[in-house]
Amino acid sequence: GENVEQHPSTLSVQEGDSAVIKCTYSDSASNYFPWYKQELGKRPQLIIDIRSNVGEKKDQRIAVTLNKTAKHFSLHITETQPEDSAVYFCAAWGNNFNKFYFGSGTKLNVKP
Amino acid sequence: DAGVTQSPTHLIKTRGQQVTLRCSPKSGHDTVSWYQQALGQGPQFIFQYYEEEERQRGNFPDRFSGHQFPNYSSELNVNALLLGDSALYLCASSQEYEQFFGPGTRLTVL
Numbered sequence: 001g002e003n004v005e006q007h008p009s010t011l012s013v014q015e016g017d018s019a020v021i022k023c024t025y026s027d028s029a030s031n032y033f034p035w036y037k038q039e040l041g042k043r044p045q046l047i048i049d050i051r052s053n054v055g056e057k058k059d060q061r062i063a064v065t066l067n068k069t070a071k072h073f074s075l076h077i078t079e080t081q082p083e084d085s086a087v088y089f090c091a092a093w094g095n096n097f098n099k100f101y102f103g104s105g106t107k108l109n110v111k112p
Numbered sequence: 113d114a115g116v117t118q119s120p121t122h123l124i125k126t127r128g129q130q131v132t133l134r135c136s137p138k139s140g141h142d143t144v145s146w147y148q149q150a151l152g153q154g155p156q157f158i159f160q161y162y163e164e165e166e167r168q169r170g171n172f173p174d175r176f177s178g179h180q181f182p183n184y185s186s187e188l189n190v191n192a193l194l195l196g197d198s199a200l201y202l203c204a205s206s207q208e209y210e211q212f213f214g215p216g217t218r219l220t221v222l
Binding site (some may be wrong): 003028032036041042043046049051088089093097098099101102103104105 | 145154156157159167168170191193202207209210212213214215216
């Protein structure tokens, strides 16, 4: 099956700085890669996603890049704000296995 | 348009008991997946239901079972509860790619 690895496990940045979280996957058949933000005690919320036919997608301060050759994808948050503090999960999905495999999460702390 | 809903919000059970958790998917979604999330961990896939049948299953024992109804809502049943079953149980619904999570049910086993 698929194996998704996520790094770093914790990330601390100063407000206004950028944050980058990286994930690698093992199955080249994976074709959809969402990112979820989970605040303490709340549900994971889909914040951005990318499909394998696209190399980059941007939504305001958030962007995701995908390198299919290297089998890795990254979440980029610019101009971080304290409300960006949360745990972020990446995931991979493929038609052949038809389910989501999640990374282990990155706890992002944005210091004011 | 209601999102994914789950009930109950919290539940306390004792070892050996049985529990049933419920999920209503987002309108228009026909696939329901269940996840277990232990504290500080990522969601672990339990199983997925589509067209009232279990389509995929993760590495969970047979004590975990489920059901999907014709209206696409779903139940997760856990028998013979263990202390280690204490976790946040998340339901997620999807239509093709995008998957949205419910608020979860926090299960505590004493």
